[in-house]
Amino acid sequence: MNKTVSLQLILNADDFGLTEEYNNIVLKSFETGVISSATLMANMPFFSQACELAHKHGLTDRLGLHFNLTYGRPLSDSIRHQRTFCNEAGDFELCLPRHVFNLPSRAGTAVRAELESQWQACLEQGVRPTHIDSHQHVHNILPIARIVADFAGEQRVPVRLARNLGGNISWPKKLFKWLINSAIRKSAKTTDFACTPKDVMDGLLPQGAVEIVCHPLILENGEIGDDYLPATVSLEDVIKSAYPNAQRVSYSALK
Secondary structure, eight states: OOOOSSOEEEEEEEEETSOHHHHHHHHHHHHTTSOSEEEEOTTSTTHHHHHHHHHHTTOGGGEEEEEOSSSSOOSSSGGGGOTTTBOTTSOBOOOOOTTOOOOOHHHHHHHHHHHHHHHHHHHHTTOOOSOEEEGGGGGGSHHHHHHHHHHHHHHTOOBOOOOOOOTTOOHHHHHHHHHHHHHHHHHSOOOSEEEOHHHHHTTOOOOSEEEEEEOEEEOTTSOEEETTSOTTOOHHHHHHHHSTTOOBOOGGGOO
């Protein structure tokens, strides 16, 4: 999308559906207003429970798909026979270098089929995803980025950018992320920036449409922290300090 002057701040919790405990953490993060969005893992055992919680608490319009090619069992058949993605038991075990530029035709077709299956699983639960990101950033592999962006463009939903600011991004990584993000922007809507809570804590305050990628957890004092932050730091304190008057929105608010 084009750069904007106004701030659209999205705090997205990944991995919704991973475990029962984590589902409850995501729900608490929504209820306390810390996060404004989350993404569902459609092939996880507690995916159905996450969807039930979303319906019960009116969150279905704030949920995207957390496309997964690295953990658990696929929902489609063809990818189980692709040793690049699955082991002999048919479970995900990714063996794909992150710097590859292309996939064999059958492998690409299998990735597309699995993406469609995970999307369909959400629809069958009464959730139409607002956007797509991925587990362990697998859509930051260039040929997978193209597949995800093409599918997202067809569905008219945005895709998460590869993290494009932060003090620890070297110039070679910046170049590769630029290639990935160019592929995403060619076919789908997206934000202007994607970063972590740690980037914000370190003083980076991007404007425009910004996604802050979160993995919430419960601190000893009962507040919401994040995997990216030190163990005693509240996620809410970091965001309020950086963006004291910002309204938090979901991906459905992107224009």
